Amino acid sequence: KPHPAAPVFATKRIVTRRGPDPKQDRAARTKLLVLAAAAELFARQGFRQTSIQAVADRVRMTKGAVYFHYPTKEALAVAVVEEHYARWPHLLEEVSAEGFGPLDTVVQLLARAACAFRDDSIVQAGARLQIERPQIDAELPTPYVDWTELLTSLLLAAREAGELRQGVVPGAAARSLVAAFFGAQHISDVLHDRTDVVERWAEVSELLFHSIRA
Numbered sequence: 450k451p452h453p454a455a456p457v458f459a460t461k462r463i464v465t466r467r468g469p470d471p472k473q474d475r476a477a478r479t480k481l482l483v484l485a486a487a488a489e490l491f492a493r494q495g496f497r498q499t500s501i502q503a504v505a506d507r508v509r510m511t512k513g514a515v516y517f518h519y520p521t522k523e524a525l526a527v528a529v530v531e532e533h534y535a536r537w538p539h540l541l542e543e544v545s546a547e548g549f550g551p552l553d554t555v556v557q558l559l560a561r562a563a564c565a566f567r568d569d570s571i572v573q574a575g576a577r578l579q580i581e582r583p584q585i586d587a588e589l590p591t592p593y594v595d596w597t598e599l600l601t602s603l604l605l606a607a608r609e610a611g612e613l614r615q616g617v618v619p620g621a622a623a624r625s626l627v628a629a630f631f632g633a634q635h636i637s638d639v640l641h642d643r644t645d646v647v648e649r650w651a652e653v654s655e656l657l658f659h660s661i662r663a
């Protein structure tokens with residue numbers, strides 16, 4: 450049974466399951482390779498400094514072949530940001546399968562998200578592109594709102610389960626967690642290239658969950 454919060458993070462996913470058509474499978478795999486290469490470049494040098502030629506060179510393809518999958522650099526940026534958000538429903542499934550209560554599901558989700566911000570170039574690229582959204586002439590997903598909605602629904606369930614300190618308002622707590630996580634990962638990125646983001650988040654997490662747990 451999908452977790453009640455599962456409908457959040459509604460994003461298009463590139464289907465890579467093996468289908469009947471091997472040609473289609475190859476195209477889907479190529480699409481993902483191009484996306485990963487673009488993410489590495491977007492994460493390291495940003496949208497403006499990244500050219501389709503550089504992406505093509507990185508995957509040893511022609512520019513034309515890349516354009517076949519992504520007609521513009523903006524389309525590539527949208528796909529990277531969508532793939533960034535598509536990570537979180539999988540993380541929710543993984544955590545939900547371990548049978549934590551709602552509040553500990555929030556703790557685990559954010560702790561593992563911090564690892565993804567340290568390790569996953571698609572996640573890192575999505576975060577950088579969201580910062581650069583004023584420079585990107587495309588409809589990027591609205592940032593922060595899906596995490597806020599997911600955490601609010603989990604914290605409402607936590608309150609129902611008696612896991613929250615008296616008077617803690619789930620929506621306010623969710624917005625505080627999102628703000629704190631965003632800030633912690635951003636400062637870690639600027640100062641230490643996110644090498645210490647897991648430790649920095651653990652500090653904030655300790656403080657915040659101590660203040661909201663019953």
Ligand SMILES: CCC[C@@H]1OCC(CO)=C1C(=O)O
Pocket residue numbers: 575576579580591592593594595596626627628630631634
């Ligand atoms: C979980 C905190 C919010 C999260 O942190 C970085 C970032 C990138 O924009 C986020 C988002 O858009 O949801």
